[in-house]
Every structure is written in C-alpha cells, then in structure tokens.
Amino acid sequence: MRRASLVVLAVLVGVVAIAGAQARALLPDKASSVKKTTVTLTGWASSPAETAALRTTIAGFERSHPNFTVNYAPINGDYPAAMLAKFAARRPPDVFYVDSNVAPDWMSQGVLEPLDSLIKKNHYNVKPFFPRLLSAFKYKGHIYGLPKDWSPLAMETNNAMLAKAGVKPPKTWAQLRTAAQKLKDANAVPGGAPVCIDPDWARLLAFVYQNKGSFLNAKKTAPAVKSAAVRQAVQFYAGFQSAGLAGTHDKLGVGWCGEALGKEKAAIIFEGNWVVGYMSDTFPGVKYTISPLPKGKVNGNLGFTVSYSIGKNTSNKKAAWTLLSYLVGKQGMHLWTQQGIALPARKDVAVPKGRSAFLKQAGYAHPWQFAPRFSKVIDTANNELTAYFQGKESLDDMLNKIDSAARDALG
Amino acid sequence: MAIAVPKRRLFGRTKRPGSTREALVGYAFVFVPMAVFLLFFIYPIGYAVYISRYDWGILGPLENLGWKNYSHLWHDTLFRRAIKNTIEYTVWVVPAQMALGLLLAVVVNQRIKFRTFFRGAFYFPALASSAAITSIALYLLNINGLFNKVFGFHRAWFYDTQTALPAITALNAWTTSGTMMLFYLAALQAIPTDVYEAAAIDGAGPWRQFWKITFPLLKPGHFFVAVVSIIGAMKVFDQNYIVSRGTGGPDYATYSVVLYIYNTAIKDSALGLAAAAGVVLFIIIFLFTIVQWALFGRQEAN
Numbered sequence: 198m199r200r201a202s203l204v205v206l207a208v209l210v211g212v213v214a215i216a217g218a219q220a221r222a223l224l225p226d227k228a229s230s231v232k233k234t235t236v237t238l239t240g241w242a243s244s245p246a247e248t249a250a251l252r253t254t255i256a257g258f259e260r261s262h263p264n265f266t267v268n269y270a271p272i273n274g275d276y277p278a279a280m281l282a283k284f285a286a287r288r289p290p291d292v293f294y295v296d297s298n299v300a301p302d303w304m305s306q307g308v309l310e311p312l313d314s315l316i317k318k319n320h321y322n323v324k325p326f327f328p329r330l331l332s333a334f335k336y337k338g339h340i341y342g343l344p345k346d347w348s349p350l351a352m353e354t355n356n357a358m359l360a361k362a363g364v365k366p367p368k369t370w371a372q373l374r375t376a377a378q379k380l381k382d383a384n385a386v387p388g389g390a391p392v393c394i395d396p397d398w399a400r401l402l403a404f405v406y407q408n409k410g411s412f413l414n415a416k417k418t419a420p421a422v423k424s425a426a427v428r429q430a431v432q433f434y435a436g437f438q439s440a441g442l443a444g445t446h447d448k449l450g451v452g453w454c455g456e457a458l459g460k461e462k463a464a465i466i467f468e469g470n471w472v473v474g475y476m477s478d479t480f481p482g483v484k485y486t487i488s489p490l491p492k493g494k495v496n497g498n499l500g501f502t503v504s505y506s507i508g509k510n511t512s513n514k515k516a517a518w519t520l521l522s523y524l525v526g527k528q529g530m531h532l533w534t535q536q537g538i539a540l541p542a543r544k545d546v547a548v549p550k551g552r553s554a555f556l557k558q559a560g561y562a563h564p565w566q567f568a569p570r571f572s573k574v575i576d577t578a579n580n581e582l583t584a585y586f587q588g589k590e591s592l593d594d595m596l597n598k599i600d601s602a603a604r605d606a607l608g
Numbered sequence: 609m610a611i612a613v614p615k616r617r618l619f620g621r622t623k624r625p626g627s628t629r630e631a632l633v634g635y636a637f638v639f640v641p642m643a644v645f646l647l648f649f650i651y652p653i654g655y656a657v658y659i660s661r662y663d664w665g666i667l668g669p670l671e672n673l674g675w676k677n678y679s680h681l682w683h684d685t686l687f688r689r690a691i692k693n694t695i696e697y698t699v700w701v702v703p704a705q706m707a708l709g710l711l712l713a714v715v716v717n718q719r720i721k722f723r724t725f726f727r728g729a730f731y732f733p734a735l736a737s738s739a740a741i742t743s744i745a746l747y748l749l750n751i752n753g754l755f756n757k758v759f760g761f762h763r764a765w766f767y768d769t770q771t772a773l774p775a776i777t778a779l780n781a782w783t784t785s786g787t788m789m790l791f792y793l794a795a796l797q798a799i800p801t802d803v804y805e806a807a808a809i810d811g812a813g814p815w816r817q818f819w820k821i822t823f824p825l826l827k828p829g830h831f832f833v834a835v836v837s838i839i840g841a842m843k844v845f846d847q848n849y850i851v852s853r854g855t856g857g858p859d860y861a862t863y864s865v866v867l868y869i870y871n872t873a874i875k876d877s878a879l880g881l882a883a884a885a886g887v888v889l890f891i892i893i894f895l896f897t898i899v900q901w902a903l904f905g906r907q908e909a910n
Binding site: 275277278281284285287299302303306307308396445447448449450452569570571572573576577579580581583584587589590602605 | 665666667684685686746750751752753764766767769854855856857858859860863868871872873874875876877878
C-alpha cells in the first residue's frame, strides 16, 4: 500500500518537472526581445464600443511610442471598491480613470499624485482644457488629474410628438412649461407623460444653477440649499410632476428617462451625451432632436467629467505621465472622442458630428461634484427629494434636512 | 446534520484506552479550519474594532477619535433609519422564511412521486444569484410588469415608499426558503419513525401528528434555522443595492445597515465609521442570537 503511493508520488513529481521544463521552453527568451516599458491602465468599461474606442487610442499611443506597451485591464463592476483595495495595498495602476464625483475624496486622502511638477517639467500646456472641467480635479491649489472627456445635460425631444402638439423644442423655462401643457392637451404621448423627470439632484441641480442657485457656497464650506433660488428651481422642476405634465421613470415603467424616450413614453427628457449611443443601438427608429437645456434666469448645466490620474504609489510615474499626457493630448483625445463615445475636454479637439448642442454648454457647466465624504449627503438629498415628489414631505422640511446633512458632512 | 444529533452521544462519553490518540487526531483535523477561522474571522473582527476608534482613510489612520464614531452613529438619522429598516425587514422575513422552509420540507419529506424533482425545484432559487433574481424581479414588478398585469394592480412596487421593503422581503423569503427547507429536511429525518407509529396506533391523524410530534421534536432545527435566518436577514444588502442603485430609496425605504456600511466605506472612504457601524451590527446580531439561545437552545442541552 505504502509502496504504491510512493510510486504514484514519484510519477507525479516527474510529470510536473517535465511539464515545467516544457513550459519554460515555450516562453520567449527574455534577452532577445527589445526592452519595453509596460504601463498599466485601468478604467471602467460601460460598453463594448467604449472599450473598442479606447483600444484604438491605445494602439495610437503604442504606434507613436514604440518603446511602450500598455497593459489595459478595465475593471468590471464596482470601480470605486476595486480601486480602494488597490490604493490601500499601495499598488494602484499607473494611469486610471477618476470620476469627478469621487475626485474630492481621492484627492483629499492623498492617493493621487499631484501633477503640477510633471506639468511644469514637461512644459505641458493645460490651457486648452475647459477650465470648469479642469477645476473638478484641482484640490488646494494642485492638479490631480486631466479631464479625458465630459458630458453636460441636454434636452432630447421626440420629433413626431412635438410636431403633433405643434411645438418647437423650448428654449426657456416658460416655453418648456407651455410645450409640456400643449403636449398634454394634444394627447401627444399616449400611455406616457410629456416630460420624464426623476427625483434626482443630478438633473435638478442643472435647473438650480439656471436659477442662480447652488448646492454649496462658492468655497464649498457650507450648504446653500435653503435659498429662494433653490426653492424656486425645485418648485419649477417638481411642478411638472404635480401638474400631471411629467412622470418619473418608474411611473412610466422604464429603467431610466432615456428608455422613456426610446419607448415613446415621454416627449421631452434631459440626459447627456450617453443617450446618443443608447438610442442608435436600442431604438434606431425613434427620431429625436438634441437641444441645449432651456434657459432659466441664466444658462446653467451640470458637467459629468472623468480624468486620467496617476497614483501616489504608482511605481513608474515618468512612464505613467507619458501615457497620460498622450491620452489627454490633442491626438489621443481626438482618437478617443471621434467615434462619439464622449465629448472632448479640450477646446482644440473638434466635437463629433451632431453633438454641437452639447458643446454650447461647456461655458456654463458646473462639475457634478461636492466635497469629500459627501456621497451619503447626496443619497439623503435624493431620498428627501423623492419624499417631496411623492407628497410625503414639505419643501421646507426637505431643504432643512438636506441642509443639516450637508452641514454634518462638512464638519 | 450536526444539529439533529442528540448531544449526549457526542459529549457524554467515558474515557477508554486509545482515546488520547483519537483526540490528537481530532485536533489535527480541526487545526486547519481553526487556523483559517482565526486568521480570516477572529483577527479581522478584532482589527475592525481597532479601526472603528479612528478616522481611518484609504491609506490608514488619520486621527484617533476614541468612541466618537459610535456617538456619531448614535446621532446619525440615516444610520438610525437603516437600523429600523433592517429590524423591520428581519421581523417579517424570518418567520416567512421559516414557515415556507418548513412547509416545503414537510412536503418533500412525504413519500410522493417525483420527490427528488420537487426537492431540486424548491432548492433552485437558493442556487441562482440574488443579483440575477433581483434584476428579473425589477421587470416583473415594474408598473407595466407581469405581476401587475396578472393581478390587476397599478403600482411600481420597488419605487413606492410603502411597498419597496415588503417587495424585497417577499422576494427574499422565497429565494432563501430552499436553504431553510434543506435544514428542516435534515432535522425532519432525524426524528425516529417509531414515535409516529406509536401515535398512529393511538389514533392521531396527520394534522395532530404534525403539531404534537413533528413540530416540538424539530426544536433544535427551529433554533438553528432561526439563527441562520436572522443573521442572513440582518446582513441584507444586494437586493436593496440593486433596487435603489445604492441610494436606499425611495424615501430611505430600502436603506439597510450593510448598505450604510458599504456607502460609508466605499463611496465616502470613511473606513473607521464604517467599521464602527459593522461592530454595532455585530453586537445586534450577537444579542439576537443569545436571546434565541436562551429561548430554544438551552432547554435542549438539558
């Protein structure tokens, strides 16, 4: 019995040894290959089209920088959670995406490399970047990332429905209200609602900015939600719903307002650049028009932007900068944005065809961004807004609760 | 299943020759799982308590706060709401799971045709991923969904403040019932058949047999299932996360304690506060378990 098992063991050891030798023979000889620098790149991948566009951009980089190899490994699933683990292990990728929303946390906690000295040393010109977008990645006077692209909100309107009601895409708040009423009167959206809006501050806040209001004060030291400007904007926004002129996505039986446009459950929605690819992929038959958001007292919008940044504990910062500066550079950003995945964050890169309505917003878009450790405040704000939408809470109570949650978080 | 074995047989043994060696072999077997348990359970729990006393960022401690994280939680309306929701959910889902699990176990314990098929079918929801089931439920319980069409409602179940948490409760009671059935089935089969024979001779019908024999004799089973079920219920997260996209909405209706921990740790990178919330959850579950042990478990040991 014992001898038999020894024989088996010996055979196993032999097999493993032979297999190991074989495997080694198959590997390329290290000495003979050209020495290349490998740069690791991480982001999330929202769609196969996005991955393909990024691979094209990376190929462009590798062509113009033959000594570099890019190891692109996107994270599927929970990006902030995966990055948190990498930061905590002090082994972040060399170059990676940073969403403007999470940027205050990552910048304040020192996991991102300040790029100032690299910018200075390489005489890199940051002037072509839209200043509002660049500002999303500045913290205490330092730059922690360069915006790779962005999207503001715009208004998408169903052509046939607007024609049926005899209205043009509205340009002001008053016109928007009238258009919604006419769409309702003409029963232009059977089984749906003229407008799709959700109790979501990532939409409402654009209207707040149009009314000269804001969530935080300019220095981001105190909330500013209890102002008359915010109250008016909330009343205007939610007023569509209480007047029966708008439905939330769940009431319209869809996953989000973009789907409401596609399934013709709403004639007017407010979404960003991401709606374009979605519509052409999923609902190519629906004809719609993209217009700038209607103007309130002033023009105002939200900018959803993402940067490329370098980790504080990234091992090869010089190589990381080479890749980063290419990706956000004129050539790299052109390659990345020309297929219409996103809008260029630089003035000197042309906008893809049919997206000019988005570009007009660049001057007055405020980054979707608050202060460090603010995500639960936004959750609170959205839950309170839902309660207000559902008629379970007064406007005053809602704004008071958001105000106190914001004060707690700001300390 | 260990719970169904009478305890006397395990511990009431007198010493006999060779027992030392047997014990050593036993400890050798226990060693590896025990090492894993210490390294991956006990040590992290201790470390979480340590972290919970700091303002702990992504890269480590920022400031020693003493017990301030705990007093912050005490005053945090969001955390209080999360505790309330989680307990409310537990109060509803645990009895539902246990009743459903017991019912299914009794059904598949009968000598009926296709018994193996039914066992498999009833256990199936426990195998499917909760994320997949929730995503499908989002469609079924949509305002234009199948559920409303069939039963004539007009309601967005997951987005209505009144029904969001009950909808998740019902969904989870169903998905976990298979696992509970398995536990109960093991406990059922440990009940000796002669008691039923004696009862049958005495003229007790099936209904009476169930309430007078099966149900009381399942006591260790009840204890085990209740503990497992409560621990699972207190940790509810994925369904709430998917349904509300992480916001805990509508109007905080689906904000659970683990969702609070997740948002605090991952989105706010306030790991000290998140650890404190985790410790509070641990204490609550621990207290629940002690109470249950006092109610069901202790008498069993006598």
